[in-house]
Amino acid sequence: MTVEPEQKNGEVGRVLVVDDYPMNRMKLARILEQQGHTVDVAGDGVEALAKLKAAPFDVVLLDIVMPELDGYGVLERMIGDGALRDIPVIVISAVDEIDSVVRCIEMGAVDYLPKPFNPIVLRARLQTSLQRKRLRDLERSYLQQEIMLRQSEKLATLGRLSAGMAHELNNPAAAAKRGADQLRLAVEALQDANDRRNQLTFSDPQRARLLELGKQAQARARQFEQSSALAQSDLEYAVETWLEAAGLDDAWEVAPTLVNLGYDDDALTALAEGFDRPQLPAVLAWLAATYNVYSLLEEVGQGAGRIAELVGALKMYTFMDQAPVQAVDVNQGLENTLVMLRSKLRAGITVRREYAENLPRIEAYGSELNQVWTNLIDNAIDAMDGQGELVVRTRQEDGLVVVEIEDNGPGIPPSVQPHVFDPFFTTKAPGSGTGLGLNISHHIIVDKHGGTIEVRSQPGSTCFEVKLPIDGVKEG
Ligand SMILES: Nc1ncnc2c1ncn2[C@@H]1O[C@H](COP(=O)(O)OP(=O)(O)OP(=O)(O)O)[C@@H](O)[C@H]1O
Ligand SMILES: [Mg+2]
Known part of the structure; x- marks a missing residue:
């Protein structure tokens, strides 16, 4: 948008003269051009609107009574059009048309010009309107600049949002990382436990039971939930005592896992009935190792899933x-x-x-x-x-x-x-x-x-x- 600088002899601008009398148009155009303005003319309302839409004008001088589309019609359409609304309109009127002028002013015209035209009055009215237009343009260009600034503000919003996002991503990312780190050790432990178990001989019903226990451990890992810390530690103590009595070397290490897996000392006693006493430590160690691997896989999967969900939301949001x-x-x-x-x-x-x-x-x-x-x-x-x-x-x-x-x-x-x-x-x-x-x-x-x-x-x-x-x- 160009904002015309103020001229020494007052403001000059692009003026559209709208009048159905060729004589009036010519007279006005000549005076305006002498005063330094750029002038275009229109013979009726329809032509005026076409010209207003085609090129930018600073002021419109508008006759009221015209064939086809009259001055009221032009005003009404200008006010309804965001791009034309701010162009000041000066109504041209004969002395006996004062009621029509009032109506035009009510509709949004800024001033009026009495006929016959007096160059001094014309200059004064035009100056006021041009100044008004220039200030409006200035205001609009400032606003435009601010809207541009807001674009950078938009980036700041994105910055704020991504800070929140980073916060959200942190927990699942840390959980996935932790799970992945521990998984290597857990897989090694499972391999050892498998080796120990494979060195033993089991009967067919015992084999079937082992298969079933392995599946249970996997299923349980999928629905892992933490019980209250106090209840957990009481249980762990009871289970650890039971395991020591059963001859497990690393009872304190296996106990928390077996508790997570859903065992208390009664359940362990029930499980022990299916196996020979020498088999028991290897079976329990294998069970705990299986559960560990699957619950860590679950943790990594859940963390990664949550990250994918958040990134997906961000992608959809933007x-x-x-x-x-x-x-x-x-x-x-x-x-x-x-x-x-x-x-x-x-x-x-x-x-x-x-x-x-x-x-x-x-x-x-x-x-x-x-x-x-x-x-x-x-x-x-x-x-x-x-x-x-x-x-x-x-x-x-x-x-x-x-x-x-x-x-x-x-x-x-x-x-x-x-x-x-x-x-x-x-x-x-x-x-x-x-x-x-x-x-x-x-x-x-x-x-x-x-x-x-x-x-x-x-x-x-x-x-x-x-x-x-x-x-x-x-x-x-
Ligand atoms: N839900 C609301 N309850 C009370 N006041 C509100 C509410 N929403 C908006 N406002 C008022 O409207 C003003 C303008 O809100 P707007 O969102 O445009 O700007 P802001 O929130 O102050 O700043 P920002 O540009 O950062 O959004 C606010 O300062 C506040 O006074
Ligand atoms: Mg706000």
Whole structure:
């Protein structure tokens, strides 16, 4: 966008003169060109709109009474078009048309120019409008710059999210690593135990029993769960005593494993009945070694599975490797966002999900919608200050998908509510909020998807409601 510098003799700009009288058009164009402006003309409303759409103008001089599309029609369409709304319109009018002028001003025209044209009045009115336009352009270009800044802020958000992600990944990664490290020793121990067992002779029923015990140990490893430490150590002591009595050298080492495997001294006594006393140490050592290997495999598998799940969520959250516009499953997007925010959500905050079943997919910019959910949920978490309930709700309504993010925090005071979507509006301490989260969300929902975003709030309940059309993102 170019912002014209102020000229020595006042502002100059591109002016569109719209009048159905050729004589009027010529007169105005001549005066304006003498004053240094660049002028284009249109003979009716339809032509005017076509020219306004084709090239940028700084001011429009608009006649009211015209064939085809009159001045009101042009004004109405300009106000309804985001790209034309900010171009100041000066209405051209005869002295007896004052009611029409008032109506135009009410519709959004900024000024009027009486006929017959007086070059001094024309210059004055035009200067005011051009200044106004220049300031608006300036404001817009600043905003544009800030939006660019927000792009880098987006990276910062990603940085924040990845810090949370690193935290989430840490536990399963450490568990998998630990499991893998121990597995080598456990496999060696199992080989030894197998060798010892194979040196013994077993009867057919004993062989069958061993097969069964091995399978039980594998199955038990798959559903490993820790019992309370106290109960565990009591049990371990009892089992260790039993094992020592049975002649096991390394009773203290095997006892915890057998306890995890579900044995107490009664169960061991029952097991011992199936074997000869000299066989027992080798059988029990083999059983414990089998269980160890399988439970470590389980631990590695679970850790790796959790890592894969988190990476998958991250991939889905960012819509990595996918086209920008997708058939988006909104429930899934909300879920992925909750996974991404899990480390922030853990303390004291419960999440209630009220997802509509069979919610239709919507055509949307998936990763940008997730940015909106992130901003809304982030705000809700901040508002609740570590304690409260977050409700995430979806439903379908009249060709729209509706998403509500509700929290039971302190609410937004009525005097603040009208400003929450303004750029840079924040009530947070410097450094903890830029005040752009809701502004960007508004842009994504309203401008990019043709949806709406609204807030209802009172003390103890704040609800942001987003409505998105099911069929399609907005053009452009
Ligand atoms: N759920 C909520 N409860 C209470 N106040 C809220 C809530 N959501 C938003 N607000 C208010 O709206 C303001 C603007 O929110 P917005 O997300 O745009 O910026 P921010 O959160 O302050 O900063 P950031 O750019 O980091 O998101 C917040 O500072 C807060 O005062
Ligand atoms: Mg925010």
